[in-house]
Amino acid sequence: GAVVSQHPSRVICKSGTSVKIECRSLDFQATTMFWYRQFPKQSLMLMATSNEGSKATYEQGVEKDKFLINHASLTLSTLTVTSAHPEDSSFYICSALRSYNEQFFGPGTRLTVL
Amino acid sequence: AQTVTQSQPEMSVQEAETVTLSCTYDTSESNYYLFWYKQPPSRQMILVIRQEAYKQQNATENRFSVNFQKAAKSFSLKISDSQLGDTAMYFCAFPPRSSNYKLTFGKGTLLTVNP
Numbered sequence: 481g482a483v484v485s486q487h488p489s490r491v492i493c494k495s496g497t498s499v500k501i502e503c504r505s506l507d508f509q510a511t512t513m514f515w516y517r518q519f520p521k522q523s524l525m526l527m528a529t530s531n532e533g534s535k536a537t538y539e540q541g542v543e544k545d546k547f548l549i550n551h552a553s554l555t556l557s558t559l560t561v562t563s564a565h566p567e568d569s570s571f572y573i574c575s576a577l578r579s580y581n582e583q584f585f586g587p588g589t590r591l592t593v594l
Numbered sequence: 595a596q597t598v599t600q601s602q603p604e605m606s607v608q609e610a611e612t613v614t615l616s617c618t619y620d621t622s623e624s625n626y627y628l629f630w631y632k633q634p635p636s637r638q639m640i641l642v643i644r645q646e647a648y649k650q651q652n653a654t655e656n657r658f659s660v661n662f663q664k665a666a667k668s669f670s671l672k673i674s675d676s677q678l679g680d681t682a683m684y685f686c687a688f689p690p691r692s693s694n695y696k697l698t699f700g701k702g703t704l705l706t707v708n709p
Contacts, residue, residue: 512694514696518637521704522702523685523699523700523701523702524639524685524697524699526696526697529694529696573639575639575697577695580691580695581627581689581695583689583695584641585631585638585640587636587637588637
């Protein structure tokens with residue numbers, strides 16, 4: 481299967497700071513990437529769809545000003561958690577769409593906000 | 595609305611035994627894909643098996659197979675000869691064309707394989 485990387489794998493930050501998470505498709509181009517959030521022992525919750533060259537589409541209830549998404553190229557999407565607070569602590573996972581029936585996931589980023 | 599239901603929050607099986615995880619879904623689309631993903635303790639999502647709805651033959655990948663019943667909208671996963679490394683959360687997922695192929699996930703089944 482194809483490879484999707486995420487960086488960093490873990491990040492600890494102080495309340496009020498911003499954190500950027502990168503998602504890269506290493507061996508294919510991805511016009512569309514997705515960002516998920518996962519709480520312990522729960523399913524993945526889609527936050528937003530990242531489209532190369534256009535604005536991201538956010539799911540209902542997700543604050544677009546808090547979770548900034550930029551899809552700068554066909555292999556890179558970034559999620560910036562702005563002014564992070566402890567309630568933003570979670571596991572964030574990205575995925576990249578190679579075709580409509582092929583979605584590959586990154587290894588995830590564990591964010592802890594103190 | 596497109597929904598995916600996994601009715602078994604947790605299951606356990608003895609090593610080398612067979613276990614079946616259930617999944618039902620709801621859609622009005624006629625052609626689509628269905629997926630089973632595995633999430634081990636590392637939390638990396640791994641595709642286990644994929645089924646295309648218009649194919650009548652059930653998909654098989656080594657020890658993993660599905661029982662796809664399109665009319666009943668059922669898509670169960672059978673794991674044969676269970677191994678300790680199969681211990682993981684298993685998610686059934688469905689990407690409706692109507693939602694631009696965003697994956698709709700079930701709540702997951704935590705499978706524990708006991709030695």
